[in-house]
Amino acid sequence: MYNFSVRYHDGRLSIAHDATLTLMPDHWLIHYRDPSGELTSVRWAIPGIVTDENFSNLFIFRYGEFPQQTVECKEDNLPETLKKRYPEKVFFRRRITDIFKLNNTTIVGVALAVLMLMGLGYWFGLPWLAGAAASRFPVSTEVQMGDTMYENMIRAYDVDEGLTAVTNDFAKTIDFKTHYPIRITVVKDKEANAFALPGGRIVVFDGILRKMHTKEELAALLAHEVSHVHYRHSLRNIFRSLGGYLFLSLLLNDINGVVTVLADNSNMLANLTYSRELETEADQKAMVIFKADGLNLKGFVDLFTVLKSAHDDVESLKLLSTHPLTADRLRAAEEMVKRQGKVREDVVLEKKWEAIEDELK
Template identity: 30%
Template sequence: MEVPFRATYFDGKSARACPVEVLYDGRRLRVKGEGVALELYLEECRIAPPLGRTRRVVVLPGGGRLETDDQEAIRRLEKETGQNLGQRLVDALERRWPWVLALLVVLLLFGWAFLRWGLPAAARQAALLTPMGVVESISEQALRLLDDQFLAPSQLGPGQRQELEALFREVVVWMGGGYPYRLEFRASPQLGPNALALPSGVVVLTDELVALAKDHRELEGVLAHEVAHVLHRHSLRQLYQGAGLYVVIALALGDVASATSLAASLPLLLLQSGYSRAYELEADATAGAYLMRRHGTTAPLQTILLRLEASSGKVALPGYLSTHPSTPERVERLRRLEQGRP
């Protein structure tokens, strides 16, 4: 393949520019001009990457170089030697703006799709792969932070605690999952009626929520909802999803310390952000299915959800399940579940 082109030769020793004719015969570069006669193997030369519309440069052995405006000739030489493949692609895109715009649109769509489906899926997988030892460490650190900032010792009597612990054992036996479940009682005027599930199976129930409930079935619905969050690993998934791709990659590479270090974010994440709409609806559906199996109705959970919404104006921070989605929508979904409607 012959590639002839005109260029300017610099010997690398002076600033003198010499116009030359260059011919590539398939193996060697033949450079001819006034006082210049060179034969060089193309493999000995380095073709500088393209930079917009600037002149192309071929660096010769010994420090000399050729400069040319013949972009097409240099592209053919690059193709012949396999040099600057990535840069040639960038250069091609720079010269074809419709391609650039199309790729930008594709990139934006890919980014949106990743945030919409990819990152949640990656967070779910990371949550499922997190070792139980790490899960327990995250939960214990989160509980300590909650105790330091938001919670106080419970004022419930021993008899009332025993009744609720027995109720909780019934719930976890029915719902399963194999977690080391534990029910913790706390008081919290700051949070008000509230319940929180930590990833390891620790469920925190506030005295205020116990006082708000009219009977144990309402509390049973709340406990079933919290256990559902544990079963689906919603806390970890929310945590990883909020932290982004960094933690997902770290876990995939075995850096479990990154997950543990995020435990400090979990209490505020649960209290201030709540769970996502999808997680809340999933936990509602799981708790509703449990109530239907046990009692043939989802009314206890419906009732306490409505009572919690009515009392939500009395607490300083967002209370139990007060974020997405709205309470009327959740109650309607529970009613549809009870009626066997999708």
């Protein structure tokens, strides 16, 4: 008999489906009804099936790339059936529960070693894992996640609809060279701040707009934030900050769990700090955008100078805490200005900047 009752997870939704597993000669067939009630079949090729080791009598199998599909089965005769059906495939090696047959001293030693490895993994492996998971995240899911986070956190702000409209109009004139849908929201807040969410949402405080004097300064700010989006810096930073919670969700292939954790912590986005490496990468990408569009790189120098010169205003330093402004970054911008060739006067962009200035009055 090659049919077994199982629980099937498709890797995209957090819900599980009651399903029937049929062991075919060279593949597995999983039959279940989707949420609409339609009968659905999934095929797993034998070489791609991976077995999870665990402490219980629940047999768990995974298949495919991240986020993986999962099958769970409680039928005791499954291991023996698999052995007879696929003699060339090793599904089960030595069970992890065999460790309890060791003597007490060995068990204590193994436990201490496991704890040490877990500690090392948390402090050193988790940041790497978070970055790797972020880089493999589907763009469509990232955009959806960013929208969910945006809806959760924007309630805490007073959106300036007029400034939002003209700033988005301004941004459409610039080719940011990214496949993400860039959507900007301007909020009423005297802090000189701006931050990017995963998937293309950018929040700009009107406090920083009021400190600007040229279109190039705003273009530099937006190009920098778009670069954080393009290179998934926001997503990677959040994954690292919430590593423990996200690690568990990723381990369980629970994408909805990841979205929920991030949505519940949306308000922390305004206070996340980027490393110098990520800031430099965003600066470089933003300057490439400027050169391609023929914009004057002096906009970066002016933006950095405005922020640094506001040292006597504590609130205005908010952007410096979330985007550490080092002397090296300012010097790099100045050097890029010296090497820049001909720049063009963008009349259309200037008019759109004037519209922003009118809204600020």
